[in-house]
Amino acid sequence: MNNLLVVGTVALDDIETPFGKVDSVLGGAGAYAALAASYFADPALVSIIGRDMPKKELARLSKRKISLDGLEYGEKSFHWSGYYEFDMNAAKTRKTELNVLAEFNPKLSPQQKKSRFLLLANCDPSVQLQVIKQMDGKPFIAVDTMNYWIETKKEELLKVIRKANLVVMNEGEARLLFGTPNLIKAGRELLALGPKYAIIKKGEHGALLFSEHNYFSAAGYPLESLKDPTGAGDSFLGGLMGYLVKQLDSQTAKQSVSEEQMRKAVVYGSVIASFCAEEFGTGYIDSIKISDIHERYGAIQKICQF
Amino acid sequence: MNNLLVVGTVALDDIETPFGKVDSVLGGAGAYAALAASYFADPALVSIIGRDMPKKELARLSKRKISLDGLEYGEKSFHWSGYYEFDMNAAKTRKTELNVLAEFNPKLSPQQKKSRFLLLANCDPSVQLQVIKQMDGKPFIAVDTMNYWIETKKEELLKVIRKANLVVMNEGEARLLFGTPNLIKAGRELLALGPKYAIIKKGEHGALLFSEHNYFSAAGYPLESLKDPTGAGDSFLGGLMGYLVKQLDSQTAKQSVSEEQMRKAVVYGSVIASFCAEEFGTGYIDSIKISDIHERYGAIQKICQF
Numbered sequence: 001m002n003n004l005l006v007v008g009t010v011a012l013d014d015i016e017t018p019f020g021k022v023d024s025v026l027g028g029a030g031a032y033a034a035l036a037a038s039y040f041a042d043p044a045l046v047s048i049i050g051r052d053m054p055k056k057e058l059a060r061l062s063k064r065k066i067s068l069d070g071l072e073y074g075e076k077s078f079h080w081s082g083y084y085e086f087d088m089n090a091a092k093t094r095k096t097e098l099n100v101l102a103e104f105n106p107k108l109s110p111q112q113k114k115s116r117f118l119l120l121a122n123c124d125p126s127v128q129l130q131v132i133k134q135m136d137g138k139p140f141i142a143v144d145t146m147n148y149w150i151e152t153k154k155e156e157l158l159k160v161i162r163k164a165n166l167v168v169m170n171e172g173e174a175r176l177l178f179g180t181p182n183l184i185k186a187g188r189e190l191l192a193l194g195p196k197y198a199i200i201k202k203g204e205h206g207a208l209l210f211s212e213h214n215y216f217s218a219a220g221y222p223l224e225s226l227k228d229p230t231g232a233g234d235s236f237l238g239g240l241m242g243y244l245v246k247q248l249d250s251q252t253a254k255q256s257v258s259e260e261q262m263r264k265a266v267v268y269g270s271v272i273a274s275f276c277a278e279e280f281g282t283g284y285i286d287s288i289k290i291s292d293i294h295e296r297y298g299a300i301q302k303i304c305q306f
Numbered sequence: 307m308n309n310l311l312v313v314g315t316v317a318l319d320d321i322e323t324p325f326g327k328v329d330s331v332l333g334g335a336g337a338y339a340a341l342a343a344s345y346f347a348d349p350a351l352v353s354i355i356g357r358d359m360p361k362k363e364l365a366r367l368s369k370r371k372i373s374l375d376g377l378e379y380g381e382k383s384f385h386w387s388g389y390y391e392f393d394m395n396a397a398k399t400r401k402t403e404l405n406v407l408a409e410f411n412p413k414l415s416p417q418q419k420k421s422r423f424l425l426l427a428n429c430d431p432s433v434q435l436q437v438i439k440q441m442d443g444k445p446f447i448a449v450d451t452m453n454y455w456i457e458t459k460k461e462e463l464l465k466v467i468r469k470a471n472l473v474v475m476n477e478g479e480a481r482l483l484f485g486t487p488n489l490i491k492a493g494r495e496l497l498a499l500g501p502k503y504a505i506i507k508k509g510e511h512g513a514l515l516f517s518e519h520n521y522f523s524a525a526g527y528p529l530e531s532l533k534d535p536t537g538a539g540d541s542f543l544g545g546l547m548g549y550l551v552k553q554l555d556s557q558t559a560k561q562s563v564s565e566e567q568m569r570k571a572v573v574y575g576s577v578i579a580s581f582c583a584e585e586f587g588t589g590y591i592d593s594i595k596i597s598d599i600h601e602r603y604g605a606i607q608k609i610c611q612f
Contacts, residue, residue: 087487181393183510184530204489205511206523217512217609219523224490263612303523304610306569 002044002067003249004241005112005139006034007131008121008234009101010047010071012057013281014081017088019227025281026057027080029121029144032231035285036238036272037119038064039293041245043238044112046070046131048104050077060286070112074100088229089203090172108134115139116249119241120164121234122146125156132163140244140257142166144237150177158193165257166197168237174200183208187215197262199240201233209266211259218266219304221274221296228280232273235285239272240265271296308350308373309555310547311418311445312340313437314427314540315407316353316377318363319587320387323394325533331587332363333386335427335450338537341591342544342578343425344370345599347551349544350418352376352437354410356383366592376418380406394535395509396478414440421445422555425547426470427540428452431462438469446550446563448472450543456483464499471563472503474543480506489514493521503568505546507539515572517565524572525610527580527602534586538579541591545578546571577602 008030014023034043044067049058051073062068076099082091104127118139120128128143135141143164149157150173161167167190169177174186183200187210190198198210204223209216243265248255271293276285314336320329340349350373355364357379368374382405388397410433424445426434434449441447449470455463456479467473473496475483480492489506493516496504504516510529515522549571550563563571577599582591 087481089487175393181395182530182532184528188530202511205508208528215528215609216612217525217528218612219525219610222490222514222521222523224488224494226488260612267612301612303521304525306522306524306566306573306607 002042002115004037004041004043004117004119004245005046005115006030006037006043006119006121006238007046007106007128008033008119008123009078010045010049010053011078011080012053013230014079014094015228015230015280016083017228017280018084018086020280022280024054025283026060027231027281028078029123029231029234031061031282032234032276032285033119033121033238033241034061034066035064035282036235036269036276037242037245038066039239039272039288039290040242040268041117041249043067043242044070044115046106046108046112048072048074048100050075050100053077060282064286070106070109074103076100082230084229088226091230106131117241117245118142119237120144120160121237125149125153125160128160129156132160140165142168142237142241144168144234145173147173147176161190162194164195166199167193167195168199168201170201170203170233197257199266201236203229203232206270207236207266209262211262214259216263216266218263218270219300221270221300222303223274223277226277229277230281232277235276236269236273238269240269243268267297267300268293270300308348308421310343310347310349310423310425310551311352311421312336312343312349312425312427312544313352313412313434314339314425314429315384316351316355316359317384317386318359319536320385320400321534321536321586322389323534323586324390324392326586328586330360331589332366333537333587334384335429335537335540337367337588338540338582338591339425339427339544339547340367340372341370341588342541342575342582343548343551344372345545345578345594345596346548346574347423347555349373349548350376350421352412352414352418354378354380354406356380356406359383366588370592376412376415380409382406388536390535394532397536412437423547423551424448425543426450426466427543431455431459431466434466435462438466446471448474448543448547450474450540451479453479453482467496468500470501472505473499473501474505474507476507476509476539503563505572507542509535509538512576513542513572515568517568520565522569522572524569524576525606527576527606528609529580529583532583535583536587538583541582542575542579544575546575549574573603573606574599576606
């Protein structure tokens, strides 16, 4: 029985970094988020792919027991080609072919509509809104996005954020959305839109969690070998939501997410993101040992103590 | 009796940020570091200034009981004019007039030579080396620098670092010095040069402390109102060293700095830096309440807990 609904892209990625190059490997925000969540929860993935998606790549998802019943099929997969320069801070896009993504129009099954946890990975906010409208009851909704949507569909994106319980974006996106260089102000502005929690991801510098009366600063895991940051942000949110689902799903009564649970979830998200960035594409996060995850969590506890 | 020797520039600064503009105010790495240290220790400042330095500006130092016996006088003060753009990440220089700084050639008094703690604020590494050579015994030496010296006097700078117990630089400088985007690698490379501790300052993202077997990530204080980052890095090191001196100076036997003490010192440094950035120039760090310092230290403890 799946306990987390993940909606987002599944792509073929061509990635080049100073440490190497891979072509046509599994990518997409939905794929990364579902893989990351699978260490704690049983995700079902809703997405659209093409018949050109190699079985070997798709098997990365199914071997993690992610339900693929919600995959639609079209002709050619969404395909992204990008590269990173020396500092690896921001991906530069060489080419984006939307292909099947242009027709992505998810229709949820009755069971999917009942999911208590919904992870809307980075995707067109119109699609995100359409998914939210189909949900029964009041699921816990987490939303991620990217600058492209802030620049081209800001109003739709704000509508999505207003319906979310948790909104996540990176520092550049938060600054862009609110026209302020100050992340503390941006975090407060995100909360003012309605979500109970807002997170600003800062890559290697960790993440900031904002809630009504509190503020949490999570350190990033100190990675000496970072090969490819693609998908790290998506893995962060996937790991975080997976952890929350694991804490709350066993409760029969609906329970709200506590600040303490959310802080721990942020750290677990950072841990999974750190594994993601250590290898190209999804090359590592389809096969992390659970003991390694807990070990890094413990390491982050130690590096923050004073 | 002074227990911390601070050597570094005392300047007149013209500063413009999106939040305002000040002209000919007290500045310089030595001034900021000494002011910051004065909340915990009794610093003596060794520097050179011109007769154009307004008494009112110099009084900011003396009212904090910083010994100015080590000030030399020339004709015109070192004068820096700079500005910050929207994101306030990096200062842009409009004009640098070295003036008296071109003749800075510090001669320590017998008492200064005996200081057990030496803070070498950002300055020409040849001057820093010259000061180290004059010291008696084996003081605890902390060194800061800037990209200009990495680009123009790298060999001298490396000699200084090899003689230091603690080396501090910001993330851009660390990347530049070792030609790596990875801060964890850069921190390890700094330690490999000899210092027991290395710190990489990350501005609003806090700071990383490296030691032989450990790693500490300190969160930045969440400032909603940042008006002028000038001197924040110098104040960080000043606050840090002041705190260490306070812990160790009372011991009659020479004691080495423990990891635990160093972690706390890093957080106190961050706290003082946060006050510095809240107001233009030294407009705030000459008059912080000690209770406010401890309050922010407590706040940082809370925002890191999980």
